[in-house]
Amino acid sequence: xxxxxxxxxxxxxxxxxxxxxxxxxxxxxxxxxxxxxxxxxxxxxxxxxxxxxxxxxxxx
Numbered sequence: 001x002x003x004x005x006x007x008x009x010x011x012x013x014x015x016x017x018x019x020x021x022x023x024x025x026x027x028x029x030x031x032x033x034x035x036x037x038x039x040x041x042x043x044x045x046x047x048x049x050x051x052x053x054x055x056x057x058x059x060x
Contacts, residue, residue, distance in 0.1 A: 019046075
């Protein structure tokens with residue numbers, strides 16, 4: 001029976017565009033302000049950074 005067993009690892013499917021882990025030092029006031037916006041603050045911060053990057057790309 002063990003030889004026929006199928007192991008299902010489960011979990012979330014692999015993303016085709018995974019996020020990358022980086023280290024970024026920011027002033028404590030900046031972090032406090034973002035955290036005060038509630039759950040999902042890191043995602044919202046990433047969205048704002050992406051908007052800024054696309055704006056600077058268009059300006060160049």
